[in-house]
Amino acid sequence: MSNNIQEINEVQLPFQGGGGLVGSSVKVFAPATVANVVCGFDVLGFAVNEPGDEVIMRVTDKPGIVISKITGDDGRLPLDPTKNTVSVSVQHYLDSIGRGDIGLDIELHKKMPIGSGLGSSSASTVAGLFAIKTLMGDTTDPATLLPFAMKGEEMACGHGHADNVAPALMGGFVLIRSYEPLDVVRLPHPKDLWCAIVFPDVDVPTREARQIIRNKIAMKDAVTQWGNIAGLVSGLFMQDIDLIGRSMQDVLVEPVRSMLIPDFYKMREIAMSSGAVSFGISGSGPSVFAFTKDEETARSITQKLQAHLTGIKIGSNAYVSTINDAGPRVI
C-alpha cells in the first residue's frame, strides 16, 4: 500500500478544488481474488498476483461519469454508468466526499474472465475505486473504500458481500469477521504458499450458484465447518501449511456447488495426487484452486487439470501465483 501512497504524493494531487484536476489521469490494476477458501463461506478471501483488471481514469471538465471503453468482456458489460459496478461505486464514493459533480472518463480493460468465480466484478470495482482515490489525493487506508466496493458487488451479484472486494482492496488474506458492523481482519499467511487456479470455461452465474445452497443445515455439519475455519486461521498464523491443508474441507457448500463444475471430484483427485495441499472451489465457481508448497507443483497441477479438461472438450484458463499482499496498484 505504501508504494501506492508514495506515487500519489509524487503526482501532487492532494485533496484540492475540482478545476485543478481536469486532465489528470491514472491507470490502476486490481487483482483477482479467491473467496470462501473452502471452509470460510462468505467470510474469507485472498488476492492473487494474476489475473486482474485495469482501469484508466481521466478527470474531464464535463460533470458526470462516462465509460468510454470496455475491452475483454465480449460486449457483456454495460457502458451505461448507472449500470456498471465500476461507475456506480465510484459515484457513491464521490457523493460521499461531496464531489458528485466531478467529470470522469473511465476505460475498463478486463484482463480476466467474467463469471469465473475469481471476483471479476470486484477486481474492476476496486480498480475504479483505487483510481478515483488516487486522483483525489485521498491517502486514507484503502480499506475505507470497502463500503463503496460493496455497493458495486450488491449490484453485480445481488448481495453486498465483501469476501472478494476486501482482499482485492486490502491485498493478502482477509477475514470478514462481521458484516454488521463491518469488521475486517487481515490475516498473515506463509510466504511460500502457492496457488494454482484453473477456470473451466463453463457458465456458473453467481446468483444461481448462491441459490442452490441450502438455507437450513445440520448443527453437526456447522460444528465441523467452524472447527475447520478455526484450524485454517490457526494454520495461517502458525505458517503451518499442513494444518492449512487438513482444515480446508467443506461439508456444506462444496457438496452442492461442485455439481455445477465439470468433473470436480476427478480434478480434486488429480490435484491431490499431484502434491496439492488442498483443493476446492474459488468463490461460487466454476474456477477451482489448489494450494501447493512450491511453484513447480502449482504449475504441474494446472497443466494436468487443463489437460483433463481438454480431454472432456472444455476450454480453460490457468494462473499460478503466490498470495498478493499489495492489492490494487497504480501501473
Add this chain to the structure above:
Amino acid sequence: MSNNIQEINEVQLPFQGGGGLVGSSVKVFAPATVANVVCGFDVLGFAVNEPGDEVIMRVTDKPGIVISKITGDDGRLPLDPTKNTVSVSVQHYLDSIGRGDIGLDIELHKKMPIGSGLGSSSASTVAGLFAIKTLMGDTTDPATLLPFAMKGEEMACGHGHADNVAPALMGGFVLIRSYEPLDVVRLPHPKDLWCAIVFPDVDVPTREARQIIRNKIAMKDAVTQWGNIAGLVSGLFMQDIDLIGRSMQDVLVEPVRSMLIPDFYKMREIAMSSGAVSFGISGSGPSVFAFTKDEETARSITQKLQAHLTGIKIGSNAYVSTINDAGPRVI
C-alpha cells in the same frame, strides 16, 4: 509440562516391572476448564488456575482398581470402579499398555462443583490419567492421553467430546479442529487475559443442556458463527483483546441455553457495564464467565454477579484466574 516431567524423573519411575511400583504414590491436580468459549461450540476450550480436582493414586499389590475415597461430591459420584470416569479412563490406559492387571488405590478429592459447566468430570479424569502416567514413568506428551480421557467423558456426559478434557490435559487454549481423525491445536493467548467465573448453584445437567440445542440451524447464523470463531482465533494469535471480545458472540447455542440460567441477560448487562471484554456461558452452564483485561475488573465483576444472585436467593461460587498454561501437575 516440562516441570511435571522433571518431577517424574526425580521420583525415579521409568517404565518398569509391576512389582517395583507397589507402594508408589502420587498426588495430582487437574484444572477446571471453560468449553465452547461462546462462539466455539464443541471445538474450543481453555483451562483455568482454579478450581480443579485432586487425585491421590497408590500402586497396590492386589490387581484391579479400588476407589477408596471420594470427598467433596456430597455422595453423588460412584465408588464402583466400573462406573467412575476416573477409574474407567485409567483402566483404558492401563489396558492399552498391557498393564491392565496392576493394582491401584484411588482417592478423588473434588475441589470444584459437579454439574457446574466447568468440566468437573474432565478435571477428575485428567487428574487420574496424569497420576497413572506419572506412576508408570510415561514421559510422552500428555496429549497422548486424550483418547482415554474422552472415554471417561463419554461415560460422564453421553458423548465423547474433547473441549473440556483437551485443555485440562494440555493446558492453555485449545482448538479441537476435528474429531475424526482427532486433530487438536494449542492456541496462544494474551498473557493479561483474565477470566471471572461465577457458578450459580442451580441444576443444569449436561445431557439436558445438550438436548435442547437445535439440530437444524440457518446457514446465515452458521456464517455469523464461523466469522466469529475465526475472529476469536485471530484475536488470540494477534493478542488483540478487543477483537477477542467483539468476536465472542453466539447466535446459535446461547439463545437456547441461556434459558436454563437464572437472569443470564441481566448478569451479562452487569458484567459488560463493569468492564468485561466478553460474557457467556461456560460449557453447558450454569456457570458463566467474563474475560477482562485485569484482575481487579475480574474480581469486581464476580462480586457484582454474586451480589445479584444473592438478591434472587441463589447461592454461587466465584473464581478469578488467568488462563492456566500448565494443565495437570503433581502436587
